Amino acid sequence: MHELLEARDEQRLIRLQRRLAGYKVLIIDDLAYVPLxxxxxxxxxxxxxxxxxxxxxxxxxxxxxxxxxxxxxTEQLTNALLxxxxxxxxxxxxxxxxxxLREGKGRQSNGAGAREAGRIISPLPGRSPRRALPN
Numbered sequence: 001m002h003e004l005l006e007a008r009d010e011q012r013l014i015r016l017q018r019r020l021a022g023y024k025v026l027i028i029d030d031l032a033y034v035p036l037x038x039x040x041x042x043x044x045x046x047x048x049x050x051x052x053x054x055x056x057x058x059x060x061x062x063x064x065x066x067x068x069x070x071x072x073x074t075e076q077l078t079n080a081l082l083x084x085x086x087x088x089x090x091x092x093x094x095x096x097x098x099x100x101l102r103e104g105k106g107r108q109s110n111g112a113g114a115r116e117a118g119r120i121i122s123p124l125p126g127r128s129p130r131r132a133l134p135n
């Protein structure tokens with residue numbers, strides 16, 4: 001959002017929008033973590049609209065879709081955005097404890113610190129283990 005707002009203020013918004021529209025996959029992580037300004041919500045809507053049926057967009061959010069109006073400010077804008085996002089979509093509703101919290105609790109209980117060079121990090125289901133990089 002910050003980059004879109006800065007681009008708008010610096011008269012380079014169209015160039016940034018074209019770049020974002022051209023990506024095969026655009027990932028927007030933690031949407032709705034912080035409420036958007038009216039201008040930010042409208043710019044995000046423009047990006048989603050320009051990508052609609054042209055590229056894949058992955059969005060993660062802790063809020064259920066019916067609460068997105070609190071982030072985008074108006075029912076009309078929220079509905080228009082969700083209309084584009086939920087057409088041709090796979091919604092993954094994941095419940096449960098955050099893996100970050102779970103991993104952090106494991107470190108605290110077994111005394112292992114994140115600074116241990118070369119430790120093995122437990123993989124997610126279906127993934128192979130990876131080695132942590134030394135600090």
